Amino acid sequence: MSKIALVLLFFCVTLTHSQSNLVHDPIYSAEQNSDIAIRARIAEGQSRAVMMQVYFKTPDAPSYHHIEMRRQGDLWTGNIPAEYTHSTLLQYFITALLNNQTVVTFPQFNPYKQPARIVLLKTQPDSRKTTEKDTIKTAPKPPPPVTGKEEAVATKELQPLPEKAQTPQQSKTDSSAAQSRPRGRESVFLILSPEPFEETQSDQLVFGVSVQDTALIDFTTINIYLNGENVTTNATITDFIITCQPENLAAGNHLFKISAMDSSHSKSFSNSVSVTVNTQLSAPSSAHFSAHIFSDLRQERISEQTETIGIGGGSFRGHYGSIDYSGRFFLTSLDTRNQQPRNRFHFALRSKYAGIITGDAYPRYNDLILWGKRVRGIEGYLRLGFFNVQVVYGQTVRAVAGSLISGTENPVQNGQTIIDSLIYKYGTHEQNLFAIRPSFGSGKHFQLGFTFAKVKDDPSSTTYGSDPQDNIVVGPDIKVVLDNSRIVLRALAATSITTRDISAGALSKQEILNTFGDVSLPFDPLDYDHILIINSSTTPIDISKGASMAYDIGIRLDYFNNLLRIGYKSIGSEYNSLANTWIRKDIQGLYFRDRIRLFSNKLYGMFSFENYQDNFSSQNINPEIDLKTFNYSLHYYPGQGLPRLGATLRTHSRNNGVTAVESDTISYGNNIDILSIDNRQNQIQRDLSIYMGYHFKLADFDQNIRIDFISGNRRDRFDEKRDSLYFSQDLSSSVGLFSLRTRFTPKLNTTLSFARNSNLAGELSEYKYTMFGLGADYMFYKDKIQAFAQFQSTMTEGTSYSEQSLNYRRNFFRIGATCFLSPGHRISLEGNIFAIRDKSDLNTIGNYTDSIFRLFYEKYF
Amino acid sequence: MKCCVLCFLICISFLATAHSRDEIALVIKCDGNAQYRQSEQDWNKLGIGKRLEDGDEIKTGKGAQVTIVFIDDKSLMKIREESQLILHGKREEKNIIKKIGQQLGQLWFKVTNQETQLQVETPSGIAAVKGTEFYSLVDDLGNTTIIGISGIVELFNSLGRVQVGPSQTGKAGKKSIPVVEKSEESMDWGTDSGTLNELEIEFENENGEKKTLKLQYK
Structure with missing residues (x-):
């Protein structure tokens, strides 16, 4: 598991490292009183800029001016007008909005406070004469x-x-x-x-x-x-x-x-x-109508299995008077009735006071109760200022039939042959959600809200499904904003009641008393089974015990360049919201985080601390676990022409307080064996990450270098005292990454990358791999076509826990081209080949080749 | 017949008089809801390219901002949201003597010509200006605040007068003597290139969770 996490971490870092960025040849000097041409483009990845702007000002000016850049194929250009180039120094930075809804900048970090600089050189003295004839020489160059x-x-x-x-x-x-x-x-x-x-x-x-x-x-x-x-x-x-x-x-x-x-x-x-x-x-939000469509056709051949996948989608938005409308759809050939839906669609009408969304909605009412769950149905809101209400109703889970394995014949019983049927795959019941949140106050300074959410499975919607459930959660939330949003107080609470199996229906008041003995309900559950089905699987049957409570109280302070966040939360062991199933339960503790900015945002420091008690309610025999996490990070962005540096250290400890090994006896026949039970947990994990990035000129070419070192180390404090048969939990790993991106001309870019990773797990398994990569892209045919190619070779070697050798090599080839038909209109074709040569002892497949071919088209309107 | 001719001449004279008011300024930017009227008539929508005449009254709604340029010397005036004022201008040779009757709201001025006269008259004082940049604020109670950016503004009423310089703030109430103090907070909306625009970027992850990033830019 840890190995998988490390590999994922490695690929995450690699991906992060190769994500799209803004490529621009910095301009170090220019002539005063002349236009300055700025050119930039987006490099790597599949992202495309939909808007690009240059911001500029003199050092003593309080705010930036900006111009929109214009697209010319993949290249974006803009002129800083001569009227702004009278001074001796000009600061500027570039921002681009990408089609994947991210924003990239040049300089990459802290551009507002640390912009690029242009030294403005005086024009020749004889060109400053003021006669009308000479005005031609000194006049700013017109765009x-x-x-x-x-x-x-x-x-x-x-x-x-x-x-x-x-x-x-x-x-x-x-x-x-x-x-x-x-x-x-x-x-x-x-x-x-x-x-x-x-x-x-x-x-x-x-x-x-x-x-x-x-x-x-x-x-x-x-x-x-x-x-x-x-x-x-x-x-x-x-x-x-x-x-x-x-x-x-x-x-x-x-x-x-x-x-x-x-x-x-x-x-x-x-x-x-x-x-x-x-x-x-015109910003997209103010445009009357804008739309985007795309289609993605893939043919994937993975492990001898060939699959063709079609994906298409689009979105549109606009406004009519004071009403904004928007829609989005995403369709894929992978959507099937036998699984949960993968297609997505919605249509929304919104205004300042009211709105309605049909299709897939993602309501966020209360972090503890309903926060981003997909609901296919209808959602609406009413905002009247002091009084507001949000409501949603729809399906959260689709009914999917389970399947059976039949045919195991049992001996004849009473003259009949019994055929056993086993559930091969459990189906899912259709699940519907209703939630409402009335609130008081606009939220700008104060808001008090109450959320009610009910989620119920439909037992009749499928056969061979898992237990159908019924769930109600209620809770308040309050937000107080003070001192121009520098102080934000926030508190949430919720309590839940869940019936984990409603297939048998509700019990009567007497049946509840008979089942639980000491529980006497003030009402008959049969009278209220349309609200909630209460039976022997209902938890908690006695709400007063508090195990189904959850709360989270926090404060955020923004003073003296410090962003401080501190809070305390507690989630009971029986707390359960089917409208927010990702929440971690049976945990309580304190969290603290402070981020500080220094030296005009050149230096960022961050410290965070969390101390949680897992399994705090002691509802089972497992001991309480103390979880402590410290995070320290420091990032330095000194500005243009200087390297940027960063380091992060995270320590995480896990201690259940058990110090002794327990023993038990097992008897089988006349033999008695002693069983040793080692439940001791006292581990500490340290993760360190250091990086350096540097953007510089070498041999007149633009170079962007980045070096990363990441190490992880887990130590079990009882490791040396444990039984020799116990698998060691110690783990250490390290990753070194290097990449160099060179821009030879505005049309040609190359990327060189290298990575080395080594892992040692419990002194039994040692695993190393090395990666080398080379890529290039080239723009031609009047900047209408960009061709790209990439090669990456990954080699691994080591031994597994079972001391079998691991020897694996993967060569990856990627080649393709993008044709820019017009601004916002492109078509792309690419092929990816993965050639795997596996000589490991465990390998039973042999060498094989996977491939992915892709045809992508998109257009913005 | 004579009566008809007389009536015709009177009408012509009236129309001529009606159109003889001096054009003094031009609207070069207009964002949001802004209106103007002449001589207590109905309010009309104000837009780019509107020529403003002596006696025109302007009011701006929430979120609105209007930039006008005076035609004699290209002095600029920006009118912020929820403001109301009357423009007066009298042409003297090549210059226009300008008097702005500010009833409410916030104005920014950039007076480019040292030779022309510009006065801002508020319910609680008068600001006399020559070649300077400043803000003029009038609140609901008629109190006046002058924030100097460059040059000198003279703020006076019946109780006294002060000179407001760069980085200084002058204040005057209807029944209080004008005072001047160091500006505690500077304003910069007057020199911004435009009104605040908002760009909403909607993020959606694989789970369909959405977040909207609002970028405000000028």
Whole structure:
């Protein structure tokens, strides 16, 4: 078991290590007063960016500005406008929202506090002259490309920059005035809107110009051009102001220009401004409608078994007025009536005050009672401010028929041959859930809620099923939020009553008395069997004993860069909520966790402590077990150009307080044997993990290196005192990981990885394995196609507990390509081959080859 | 016939008078529910591109934010949610003398021209401004708060006057003398690029458990 856990840990680390990240060539220096082109893309994995943004500011500015990046195949590009590059230093970071609903950043850690830096170098002194002729040299480079005939004019007519460097905030408001503030003979037109190089949406764009000297121009000669096309007829011209609001401008750069002649028609005046219309500025949540569909076709050949799997799905969301609607479906060919459902679907209508969800809902009412259980049915809520209510009804388990093995003939009894039938597989009863949670208070500062949940199996829904159950859980929850959410107090409680077998129905009051002797119910259970069936399998029959109680009280404090969480919880041995079956029972204790941030979030420290008593209720003969866990971790993210470091140490002890070996006697025939019973448990497990990551340039290539070391050590404090026949519980393991990702060009990336693991279990079994991997991806055909290939070889050797040799080698090949048909639209084909060569003593299969071929398609709307 | 001509001329004169009010500002950004009206008439929806005239009254609803630019010198004014004000402007040659009657809410100003005059009149005081950046806040009781960012704002009422500089806060009540103190908390919504947007990302694991991450950005 421990070995499996270690292997899983290893693969988890490997997977974590190879997950998608944001690839960007950091820009270390750029010229002042010029646009800075930022390019980035998502590397590895199957994830795709659906939105990418660059945030930037000068070091002394209080907040960041941002621009949306545009997708060009797999590459995302964006320009930090020249108006923000007056200073000597610019800080920036990039964020990307991926289609798997995660967010990645560059720099990878703490980007807000430790952004990347660009040193802005002064332009040549002779280019700072202020004559109109030289303005062409010093003018900020306009975002490419400006379409239409006005392109040349646009470059010439851009105004010189302000002389003094400014913060982005100043420049946001000042530069537009300064840049578009006319000079000399051009001072007649002052462009009020948009800001130079502003990125905006089409419906939020107005071109506004103020006429500074109305006597100077002939209003009949005013002409307004949009990308070279005369749009004067769409403009509104009055004495002092001219406005034009073009409709449905396409995404991209656009140039507005205004021109007019003086009253004698001997001179001309003009001014212009460039603007970028970006349709992606709308966040998905504010879009009227968005949708996503995908299909995934796989052919898997594992252990000589070939299976074709089809998966398809989609989602959509939008809003109509104040009502949001959304839907999601996931269909797979693996869904079968003989198992629990794998398909998922739901449709939801939500508003601020009320909402309804049909299909698969995942209500969360109270951590102890109902928290994320899938319910196929209907869920609704009503939020009226002080009074709110949530309710859900539906099926949690599908009825699945059990199966029998028949045919074992017994000897003839009373002249008949009896055929025994054995249940080969137990079926499941259909299970339905109803829950309601009225609450008082909005939850912003205070909320008091009461949850009632009833879950019941339908005994008639299947044959050969396990025991059908009936369960009711009730409990309150309270939340108090103080000091601007810096203090959050939370308390939950619940009590349950469960009948573990309702197949025989309810007992009468007298039958209960006869069964339990000292239990006299104040009502007759037969009268209330539609609410809960009470019989001899009901626990607790006497609620006053408290074993079916659960509670959890905690406080969270957020002060002085410390996030402190402390609480106490107790879950009784008989507490049972079928609406939350994952909860650990018969345990109580204290938990404490503190996370501290220091040095502008460069240093994170975390300490946590848990002390639980398992089996505290002593309902059985097993002793109480004391569980203590300490966690210490320290992570250092010094910033760009420096390695990041981290270390975590976890110690977990388990002690049941038993110090002596018990003995018992067994007699068989005339012989008596003494049986030794060793129930002593006193173990300590220490897990240490250290890592270092470093992003640097070498030979002009972007390098990303990561080194991990993980070790686990379990010691049994009674190991040396135990009987020699007792299997040792000691275990030690260590894993070393190394990976290097190199970006040779924006189109070519390679990954080199190496791992070594060794395990020693009880000095009997020693097991080692080594992994070497190499991968590459390459973008070609106008960045429309990305081809990728990967090779990984894993070799193992060692001995098992039974001292048989283990010798195993796995070679993994992956090759494929993704074609980006258009933004948000791609198709991918890949093949995976696993060649296994097993020379272990235990191997009975021999060498074999598994394969997975996959065709994936998706489109966003 | 003469009567008809006279009536026609009167109507023309009236219409001419009605449209002779100075255009003083332009709405360049408008998020959320904002309305305007002229001379106690019905409220109308305010939108991007609306030209504002002398005497226009503006009010903003919850979550709204409006940015307007004055057409003479490109001075900016941002109006935050749940605010109400009247715009007054009088053209003098190339400049417009601006008087903002702030009844309620929060305003941010970036006055770019040192030569033009801008005053914010509140129920409890007057803030006189030349070439500066500041916030003006008026609460339900009519109390005025001026937060200086750059330059000097003179805050006065019938009981006295103070000068509010950068990182200083001036306060005035209807019956209290204006005072100035060091700003305890700075504001920055005026220089933000836009209103707060919210991006909801819904996470769902294999068990179908869902969590929604709300990213707020500007």
